[in-house]
Amino acid sequence: MYIIIVYDVNVKRVNKVKSFLRKHLNWIQNSVFEGEVTESELEWIKTKLSMIINKEEDAIVIYKLKSKPKREIIGIEKNPIDDII
Amino acid sequence: MYIIIVYDVNVKRVNKVKSFLRKHLNWIQNSVFEGEVTESELEWIKTKLSMIINKEEDAIVIYKLKSKPKREIIGIEKNPIDDII
Structure with missing residues (x-):
């Protein structure tokens, strides 16, 4: 499966x-x-993430997809992954 | 289509x-x-985003999906969207 993880974690744990x-x-x-x-x-x-974060302060979303999704970039591409893989 | 947008934009424009x-x-x-x-x-x-951001400093990724993906939350759910919709 393909996952996207976005996190909003206190700077102490980031x-x-x-x-x-x-x-x-x-x-x-x-x-x-x-x-x-x-x-x-x-x-x-x-x-592992559950052990690292403070569940009362931090938030992590894990999107679960069947395969790598299409994506578009606006602005700079910070990590041009498609060129690496 | 269902989209997820994640942005990394200078605080001046955020x-x-x-x-x-x-x-x-x-x-x-x-x-x-x-x-x-x-x-x-x-x-x-x-x-509109192209007009707002500085394309040499800011980065926006738009994931394009067919439908709303499954997701899991670890920690606090900042916006419990599933309850709203």
């Missing part, structure tokens, strides 16, 4: 979230990662 | 982007909007 997600997904821009994962990878990502 | 998107889409969390749009609405959104 580097932990970012460095964890970097190991599993592609960084797209500030607070956005995406990538192909298995069900078990997704479970691991969710478990 | 309020303009946010108040424009609020008219057309549902606010999800910091820097994320989503909603159902027609092709022509999407064209209008893209045109």
